[in-house]
Amino acid sequence: MKYLIKLYVTGQTPRSMRAIDNLRRICEEELREEYELVVIDVLERPQLAEDEKILATPTVVKELPLPIRRIIGDLSDSERVLLGLDLRPYEA
Amino acid sequence: MITIDHPFSVPKVKTEIDGFDLIANGGLPVGRSTLVSGTSGSAKTVFAAQFLAAGIERSGENGVFVTFEEPPEDIRRNMKGFGWDIAGWEASRRWAFVDASPQPGQPLQVAGPYDLGALLARVEHAVQKVGARRVSIDSVGGIFTQLGENANIRHELLRLSMSMRRLGATTVITAERLEDKGPVSRHGVEEFVSDNVVLLRNELQDEVRRRTVEILKFRGATHQKGEWPFTIVSGEGIIVIPLSAIELKQKSSDARITTGNIELDRMCGGGFFRDSVILVSGPTGTGKTLVSTEYLAAGARAGQRCLLFAFEESREQLFRNAAGWGVEFSELESKGLIRVICEYPEAMALEDHLIRIKKEILDFNPDRVAIDSLSALERVASLKSYREFVIGLTSYIKHREIPGLYTATTSALLGGTSITETHISTITDSIILLRYVEDIGRVHRGIAVLKMRGSRHDKDIREFVIDHEGLHILGPFRTVFGILSGNFRQVTQSELDQVEVIREAATPLPTQRNSG
Numbered sequence: 001m002k003y004l005i006k007l008y009v010t011g012q013t014p015r016s017m018r019a020i021d022n023l024r025r026i027c028e029e030e031l032r033e034e035y036e037l038v039v040i041d042v043l044e045r046p047q048l049a050e051d052e053k054i055l056a057t058p059t060v061v062k063e064l065p066l067p068i069r070r071i072i073g074d075l076s077d078s079e080r081v082l083l084g085l086d087l088r089p090y091e092a
Numbered sequence: 093m094i095t096i097d098h099p100f101s102v103p104k105v106k107t108e109i110d111g112f113d114l115i116a117n118g119g120l121p122v123g124r125s126t127l128v129s130g131t132s133g134s135a136k137t138v139f140a141a142q143f144l145a146a147g148i149e150r151s152g153e154n155g156v157f158v159t160f161e162e163p164p165e166d167i168r169r170n171m172k173g174f175g176w177d178i179a180g181w182e183a184s185r186r187w188a189f190v191d192a193s194p195q196p197g198q199p200l201q202v203a204g205p206y207d208l209g210a211l212l213a214r215v216e217h218a219v220q221k222v223g224a225r226r227v228s229i230d231s232v233g234g235i236f237t238q239l240g241e242n243a244n245i246r247h248e249l250l251r252l253s254m255s256m257r258r259l260g261a262t263t264v265i266t267a268e269r270l271e272d273k274g275p276v277s278r279h280g281v282e283e284f285v286s287d288n289v290v291l292l293r294n295e296l297q298d299e300v301r302r303r304t305v306e307i308l309k310f311r312g313a314t315h316q317k318g319e320w321p322f323t324i325v326s327g328e329g330i331i332v333i334p335l336s337a338i339e340l341k342q343k344s345s346d347a348r349i350t351t352g353n354i355e356l357d358r359m360c361g362g363g364f365f366r367d368s369v370i371l372v373s374g375p376t377g378t379g380k381t382l383v384s385t386e387y388l389a390a391g392a393r394a395g396q397r398c399l400l401f402a403f404e405e406s407r408e409q410l411f412r413n414a415a416g417w418g419v420e421f422s423e424l425e426s427k428g429l430i431r432v433i434c435e436y437p438e439a440m441a442l443e444d445h446l447i448r449i450k451k452e453i454l455d456f457n458p459d460r461v462a463i464d465s466l467s468a469l470e471r472v473a474s475l476k477s478y479r480e481f482v483i484g485l486t487s488y489i490k491h492r493e494i495p496g497l498y499t500a501t502t503s504a505l506l507g508g509t510s511i512t513e514t515h516i517s518t519i520t521d522s523i524i525l526l527r528y529v530e531d532i533g534r535v536h537r538g539i540a541v542l543k544m545r546g547s548r549h550d551k552d553i554r555e556f557v558i559d560h561e562g563l564h565i566l567g568p569f570r571t572v573f574g575i576l577s578g579n580f581r582q583v584t585q586s587e588l589d590q591v592e593v594i595r596e597a598a599t600p601l602p603t604q605r606n607s608g
Contacts, residue, residue: 008210009209010207010209010210010212010213011209015205015206015207019204022204042209042210042213042214043209043213046213046214046216046217047217049210049213049214050190050191050214050217050218053191053192053195054210054211054214055192055208055210055211055235055238055239056200056206056207056208056209056210056211056239057206057207057208057209057210058206059206059210068197069201070197070200070201071200071201071202071203072200072201072202072203072206073202073203073204073205073206074203074204074205074206075203075204076203076204076205077203077204080201080202080203080204081203083201084201084203
């Protein structure tokens with residue numbers, strides 16, 4: 001099962017970069033290669049944020065596998081990210 | 093349209109919400125945010141939607157609606173009744189929604205600091221997409237419900253408001269209050285958009301709901317102070333009733349019109365003034381409806397259009413009564429000279445009566461208006477609302493420079509006053525009193541012109557009789573005193589002679605006039 005994860009950020013702010021780094025690290029550690037991460041800058045793609053009704057940045061949406069899970073913040077709290085996104089460590 | 097009400101004042105944009113621009117001295121400060129705060133059910137969402145709808149319909153200004161509570165489909169549906177085709181405007185890119193309403197699913201999980209950058213980007217995108225000049229945000233409490241109470245969100249909302257200012261969009265932000273007399277809003281919202289604050293109230297007063305709007309502050313701009321009643325009309329939306337904010341700047345006319353009765357014309361010093369408001373007051377059965385009928389009939393016979401609002405009698409009764417005095421209303425009506433509108437006072441709230449009356453006047457464009465009786469409307473509202481209603485009605489009629497005749501029924505049969513008399517006599521230009529007069533075992537009718545603004549008038553209290561031709565005014569009562577108060581006292585002929593002697597002695601001799 002491959003994970004599809006989208007991260008919405010606002011520009012290249014320190015908070016955006018922190019969120020991207022945190023999410024990459026968590027995915028690498030927990031999901032190995034079995035994930036696809038899409039980073040969306042809402043300043044460049046506001047209509048995507050509108051369609052997905054994103055309010056806060058950063059927002060992570062785990063679209064696959066279902067159910068869809070959302071979590072907001074710079075993802076500095078790894079435990080919460082794992083719990084909130086329903087991510088189980090990849091078991092070989 | 094942008095208006096400037098004062099040389100140093102912030103320019104304003106006309107909201108085009110009926111009546112609001114009058115109390116706002118031109119509209120909302122342009123490019124700024126205005127907080128519109130009210131309790132649940134105080135019509136905040138209607139105000140927010142109407143701000144955009146009126147912009148599109150009346151000013152050609154597009155709008156963005158940011159909703160934190162109701163989903164867009166609910167708003168589209170709920171506002172349809174006001175005649176606003178939001179879906180159509182969306183299709184023609186004049187209205188855009190930013191849907192920030194709660195989404196189904198699990199509550200948001202928070203893992204670290206965040207901001208509302210996405211919301212800001214969406215709103216800015218929507219504003220640019222439709223070229224919006226107006227933005228409504230309804231209501232900010234919703235964002236606290238979704239994300240929890242924190243200072244960060246207040247800061248983000250300030251950013252949103254600054255961003256709208258940068259884009260030059262005038263913004264209405266609604267917020268909840270817990271009570272009509274409490275703090276301005278929940279969540280301390282006013283602290284970040286405190287430039288301009290408008291309060292909407294919906295209070296229970298003497299068992300009647302009364303909606304009011306108050307502009308608490310406009311930074312750097314003037315506005316009218318105090319609470320102003322408003323009503324919500326289907327097909328139209330909010331209508332603020334500006335009452336005395338309407339300047340009484342209409343010119344005063346010297347032109348006279350006939351009262352419909354030669355003797356009464358004489359008592360009034362030559363008839364009513366063309367642009368005056370006349371109060372005819374008296375107990376039931378003294379002939380108020382007759383005075384109003386003769387006044388209307390005289391207008392109609394001279395080819396003038398006359399409009400009668402009747403709140404006490406049915407059409408059939410009115411027409412039958414008039415026929416009994418030689419006035420054929422049905423004939424005049426078929427010629428389009430008279431329109432008679434009968435309504436139960438209880439049929440609607442006083443604000444709605446006012447709007448109905450204004451509409452009919454606008455529609456029929458009459459040369460004369462009569463309301464029989466005004467006092468019948470006393471019982472459907474609190475005293476305060478009633479007084480405001482009369483002020484609003486009077487200023488509207490005077491604004492159109494047409495005469496208005498109101499009748500008022502006094503509660504006591506002999507003497508006495510009515511609420512209408514007590515509270516609106518200063519508003520009217522002329523007052524005519526009709527009274528029962530007891531004289532040695534018989535009841536007579538008396539008429540007196542108590543006030544004629546800007547004119548001499550007969551000071552006598554005269555007897556009058558009513559027959560099939562109408563009203564006939566006779567000579568003054570000379571042997572009865574205390575008619576106005578109802579505490580009659582007869583005097584003898586010798587007493588009367590003495591009074592005459594004193595009067596004559598007190599009257600100065602006519603001075604010789606220079607002919608050149």
